[in-house]
Amino acid sequence: MYQVLTFVPMDDLEAFVGAYADPAPRTSDLVATTYDAHQRELFSFALRTSRDREVAEDLVHESFVRLIVEVEAGREPTNIRAWLYRVVANLAVSRARRAAVAQKQLGELLDRGTEGGPEPLFLEQERRSDLDAVLAELGADARTALLMAANGFSGLEIAEAIGRSGNATRSMMCRARLQLRERLSPMEPLA
Numbered sequence: 001m002y003q004v005l006t007f008v009p010m011d012d013l014e015a016f017v018g019a020y021a022d023p024a025p026r027t028s029d030l031v032a033t034t035y036d037a038h039q040r041e042l043f044s045f046a047l048r049t050s051r052d053r054e055v056a057e058d059l060v061h062e063s064f065v066r067l068i069v070e071v072e073a074g075r076e077p078t079n080i081r082a083w084l085y086r087v088v089a090n091l092a093v094s095r096a097r098r099a100a101v102a103q104k105q106l107g108e109l110l111d112r113g114t115e116g117g118p119e120p121l122f123l124e125q126e127r128r129s130d131l132d133a134v135l136a137e138l139g140a141d142a143r144t145a146l147l148m149a150a151n152g153f154s155g156l157e158i159a160e161a162i163g164r165s166g167n168a169t170r171s172m173m174c175r176a177r178l179q180l181r182e183r184l185s186p187m188e189p190l191a
Contacts, residue, residue: 027071034080035064042084049092063087134183142176145169
């Protein structure tokens, strides 16, 4: 729908309009007049919104590009100043949303499987097999309680599942954790 545009200094908007669009003289005059009248206040608004000078310049440029598109399509806004403010605000919100999504997805871009070669994977498999062996040595109730706790179940839910009181379950889990620590500590690799 819209072209990806490169940065153009704000003083060169008329050259920008001429380079990327072939606006009618009325459009060019309207945009130039609007730019002269509202560019500074829009830039101040965009700067306060984004807190980044380059982003603010981009927001203002994009709002004027969208104004050109609207005027060329015959949909000239009734109140151009208010329309430009709304466009800048919407663009700032969209930019912030994209940045938030990008930040959330940043962890997905890392390839955790091949970073250190096969050694970390092998050591992790050994730790898991050691843990499985020690868990197998515990009683069924203690093992069930520890696994349920590791998966986020509350103390009361664990107590109900294994058929004990809350206090008895807490005591049993405390003893089971101590046993795990005692048995797993000699197995820890020296780093």
